[in-house]
Amino acid sequence: MRIALDAMGGDDAPGVNVDGAVAAAQANPDLQVTLVGDQPQLETLLDATGFSSPQITVHAADGFVGMDEKPTDALRKKPQSSIAVCWQLMANREVDAVVSAGNTGGVVAAGLRTRLFLSGVKRPGIAVVLPTRRGRAVLMDVGANPAARAEHLYQYAWMGSIFAREMLGVETPSVGLMNIGSEEGKGVDLVREAHGLIAGSSLSNHYIGNVEGRGLYTGDADVIICEGFVGNVVLKVSEGMAAMMMDMISREVMDCLDAEKPNAAQAFRTIGKRYEYNEIGGAPLLGIDGICLICHGSSDARSIANALRGATTLRDRHVNTHIVESLANGCPTPG
Amino acid sequence: MRIALDAMGGDDAPGVNVDGAVAAAQANPDLQVTLVGDQPQLETLLDATGFSSPQITVHAADGFVGMDEKPTDALRKKPQSSIAVCWQLMANREVDAVVSAGNTGGVVAAGLRTRLFLSGVKRPGIAVVLPTRRGRAVLMDVGANPAARAEHLYQYAWMGSIFAREMLGVETPSVGLMNIGSEEGKGVDLVREAHGLIAGSSLSNHYIGNVEGRGLYTGDADVIICEGFVGNVVLKVSEGMAAMMMDMISREVMDCLDAEKPNAAQAFRTIGKRYEYNEIGGAPLLGIDGICLICHGSSDARSIANALRGATTLRDRHVNTHIVESLANGCPTPG
Numbered sequence: 001m002r003i004a005l006d007a008m009g010g011d012d013a014p015g016v017n018v019d020g021a022v023a024a025a026q027a028n029p030d031l032q033v034t035l036v037g038d039q040p041q042l043e044t045l046l047d048a049t050g051f052s053s054p055q056i057t058v059h060a061a062d063g064f065v066g067m068d069e070k071p072t073d074a075l076r077k078k079p080q081s082s083i084a085v086c087w088q089l090m091a092n093r094e095v096d097a098v099v100s101a102g103n104t105g106g107v108v109a110a111g112l113r114t115r116l117f118l119s120g121v122k123r124p125g126i127a128v129v130l131p132t133r134r135g136r137a138v139l140m141d142v143g144a145n146p147a148a149r150a151e152h153l154y155q156y157a158w159m160g161s162i163f164a165r166e167m168l169g170v171e172t173p174s175v176g177l178m179n180i181g182s183e184e185g186k187g188v189d190l191v192r193e194a195h196g197l198i199a200g201s202s203l204s205n206h207y208i209g210n211v212e213g214r215g216l217y218t219g220d221a222d223v224i225i226c227e228g229f230v231g232n233v234v235l236k237v238s239e240g241m242a243a244m245m246m247d248m249i250s251r252e253v254m255d256c257l258d259a260e261k262p263n264a265a266q267a268f269r270t271i272g273k274r275y276e277y278n279e280i281g282g283a284p285l286l287g288i289d290g291i292c293l294i295c296h297g298s299s300d301a302r303s304i305a306n307a308l309r310g311a312t313t314l315r316d317r318h319v320n321t322h323i324v325e326s327l328a329n330g331c332p333t334p335g
Numbered sequence: 336m337r338i339a340l341d342a343m344g345g346d347d348a349p350g351v352n353v354d355g356a357v358a359a360a361q362a363n364p365d366l367q368v369t370l371v372g373d374q375p376q377l378e379t380l381l382d383a384t385g386f387s388s389p390q391i392t393v394h395a396a397d398g399f400v401g402m403d404e405k406p407t408d409a410l411r412k413k414p415q416s417s418i419a420v421c422w423q424l425m426a427n428r429e430v431d432a433v434v435s436a437g438n439t440g441g442v443v444a445a446g447l448r449t450r451l452f453l454s455g456v457k458r459p460g461i462a463v464v465l466p467t468r469r470g471r472a473v474l475m476d477v478g479a480n481p482a483a484r485a486e487h488l489y490q491y492a493w494m495g496s497i498f499a500r501e502m503l504g505v506e507t508p509s510v511g512l513m514n515i516g517s518e519e520g521k522g523v524d525l526v527r528e529a530h531g532l533i534a535g536s537s538l539s540n541h542y543i544g545n546v547e548g549r550g551l552y553t554g555d556a557d558v559i560i561c562e563g564f565v566g567n568v569v570l571k572v573s574e575g576m577a578a579m580m581m582d583m584i585s586r587e588v589m590d591c592l593d594a595e596k597p598n599a600a601q602a603f604r605t606i607g608k609r610y611e612y613n614e615i616g617g618a619p620l621l622g623i624d625g626i627c628l629i630c631h632g633s634s635d636a637r638s639i640a641n642a643l644r645g646a647t648t649l650r651d652r653h654v655n656t657h658i659v660e661s662l663a664n665g666c667p668t669p670g
Contacts, residue, residue, distance in 0.1 A: 068517070068518070069518075070516075070518045070520065070521075105516060131579075132579070133579050133582075143515055146515055146522065146523050147523050147524075178568060180478055180481055180563070180564055180567040180568065181405075181440060182403070183403070183404075183405045185405065186405075187481065187564065188481050188482050188564055189482075191564075212568075212571050213567065213568040213569065213570065213571025213572035213573075213574075213575065214571040214572070214574055214575035215575070216572055216575060216576075217572065217575035217576045217578075217579045218575055218579070226568075228515070229515055229522065229523055229565065230564065230565055230568055232515040232548065233513060233515065233547075233548040233561075233565055233568075233569060234548065234568060234569065234572050235548065236547050236548025236549040237548035237549070237551055237552065237569050237572060237573065238548075238572065238576055239548075239549055240548065240549035240550070240551060240552035240553055241551075241552045241573055241576055241577065242576065242580065243552075244466075244467070244468050244552045244553070245577065245580050245581075245584075246580075246584075247468075248606070249580075249581075249584055249603075249606060252602050252605070252606055253588060253599050253602045253603070255602075256595075256598040256599060256601065256602045257592075257595050257598060257599060258595060259594075259595070260591075260592050260593060260594070260595040263591040263592060264588050264591060264592060264599065266591065267587050267588045267590075267591045268584075268588070270587070271583070271584060271587060
């Protein structure tokens, strides 16, 4: 498995990326990581780890897309930026996967312009795994496609189902459509049209129809589909709310404790870690002919190592093959 | 102040509505509440409270819009349903306000068909007050207008600002536009166009531009504007997540405590109540020529009483007059 790691991407780049690559390479002898970015800097960091093996190489890039830069402008000004070079390596079949903790808009924009789409796929979308009362749910799309058409949402229902089945081990994932009411006919044209496409397909056996916002965290469906604007807002509102609630609750509860304060502090740390920790290490951009995992900007070395392993798992479970087959073969029911 | 209360609306109707009306009337001798709904049932309930005063009267209606009914169908089949009659009373100027804990879609649909809009208002929208790290923020619209145009969002920026100033006491509220990136030019056409309208108006002094989902709960702006589909999903996702986190955190923290368990239990109860308690008692449908407060379906008598008081406050603070003046007078800066 050959992976291009956008070594300049993320809040703590490039250090955590180099450390994550070394950890992942040590754990998996079949993994080959190409660190893409500032060559002298990356070579110095790699030397400092003491890890010397052909498993990790450095590939030069010129600049990177900053976390606050406008992606299209940055990519135009810096055509050899680290994320652009990662995608060029995948387009040239020199690597099998791209992993980045950089500017999400930059990762997506650089990827979409390669037009490296799986056969039959109209538009790739980002899937994330979120905790729910019943376990976990896949939310898709969370921002790759903020002006989605109904057929895109329909394809996301397939991609999300296959991802949930192969990566979360849900045999026949239930699918819901994010809407502002549960009755049929609710919502805007886009959602009504997508509802018709999904309900009229062989996914209908596992399709539970409209799901309101509340249903995401009650775990009403294993897979919840929405267009990218809504999904991105939902994901970021959730992050903000989780952080606010953890802070507020822990402060108020700790204030009312005395001798047992350390026990509660430990419980809060465990809960906080669980929210931070992401076993797949990143969110896949599904629909790409190749593998792309987008990591949180605040990723540490452990998250990067998880993402490198997650990319390998996506390949091993043949997620892309299943997507192409489902979209081509009249969409057989998953599972 | 004369208020029509949709006595049949809400999960615990009509009991909590009658009790809430009695509590509010006892606290405010100037309040006149018309309980709208099933006359014999309401008269029996009112008699049982022992409160006998011309402050509370009963007005007959025929049926109601159920919480799971499709609003437009229900209103067609039941033209004399409790919420429809409430709006008729306001259209006839027999009451100054409508309060309902019923089906939100039904409250809005029945209201919009009266075309009882304030002068200059294109489309009413629902504003809610949410807790943030810095205090409180107004989110608007949360579902009245799921296919908003840019000029609607622009008007919501004005209405939300006036609401925040008059009801939350923020002298010059900052306004943000919910978007999927903070850079200018981000997002979909609707949002870009709304951005231009707000930035080009006299609101620009207090306009902070795009706010990402995370900024809602970090308190980046006092007022955050979005179209109704996004706002409704955000509101309901937030409700679901808050409930899930409270349950999960309280269970895990309680499990690790011993003698100090009761202290923590008390802290969790206090926090939970704070999230439930809503000092305004409901979310106003702003832009209506009259006052409309929409309460949560799970409202208890205290919430209903708060909403009846909240409606009075909206009148006393001249929120509607300020909205009409702002939209008419070339939109002077608020405050």
